[in-house]
Amino acid sequence: MKKSIIFLAAFVLSTALLPHKAIADEKWSTEEYDVIYQDERNRTAIWTYGDGFGTVFIDGLAGVYTGRGSYSGYWVQESSSLRCDTFREDANGEPTYYWGGFEITFIDPDFPSRWEAMIGLCDLEPTISLTGTPITPLFEP
Numbered sequence: 001m002k003k004s005i006i007f008l009a010a011f012v013l014s015t016a017l018l019p020h021k022a023i024a025d026e027k028w029s030t031e032e033y034d035v036i037y038q039d040e041r042n043r044t045a046i047w048t049y050g051d052g053f054g055t056v057f058i059d060g061l062a063g064v065y066t067g068r069g070s071y072s073g074y075w076v077q078e079s080s081s082l083r084c085d086t087f088r089e090d091a092n093g094e095p096t097y098y099w100g101g102f103e104i105t106f107i108d109p110d111f112p113s114r115w116e117a118m119i120g121l122c123d124l125e126p127t128i129s130l131t132g133t134p135i136t137p138l139f140e141p
Contacts, residue, residue, distance in 0.1 A: 026111065028132035035132055044073070046091065053077055055091045056102050068106035068113060075102050075119065084122035101126050112136045 026037035033050040040046065045061035048054070054077030061071050076090045080098035087095035101120040106113045112134035120126035 025136070027135045028115070029135050030130050030132050032130065034135065048091075050077075058102065058104060066110045068109050070103070070105040073102045073104070074099055080121065082121045086122075100124070 028035045030049075033053065035047050035049045035056070038046050038048045038055075040062035043060050043062050045058040047056040047058065049056065054075055056073055056075045058071045058073035061068070061073075074088060076088050076096045076099040078096065078098065080100075083097045084099055085097075087097050088099040090096045100122055101124075102117060103119075103126055104115050104117040106115045108114055114134065115132045117130045117132070118126035119128040119130055
């Protein structure tokens with residue numbers, strides 16, 4: 001009995017100290033859509049929003065689950081209020097002319113985290129603000 005309790009305590013402690021894998025565990029509510037941390041490719045985090053309506057690529061965020069700060073990236077989707085002169089690749093590697101810049105700052109450095117983003121259309125300066133609030137039972141505002 002004593003060995004079982006010691007083993008269980010060691011297991012719980014060891015798993016609590018492991019880095020948290022945020023993929024698919026992170027979901028946010030915004031003023032527009034729900035956003036999901038979908039995948040990672042090398043150093044780039046890939047988020048989706050609007051039930052697959054669009055994708056956000058955030059450089060340098062992949063694998064960073066603690067000590068988060070500010071990052072840059074871009075969003076793509078099938079349509080938008082402005083068609084860009086140049087294209088960007090979507091999540092499937094296909095070209096889309098509906099994209100823009102995405103600048104994000106995490107308010108809380110560790111998972112789960114709130115964030116604020118500035119979004120632009122095409123190459124224009126980001127002027128649209130968006131706030132993400134975690135949708136998770138672990139988050140208590």
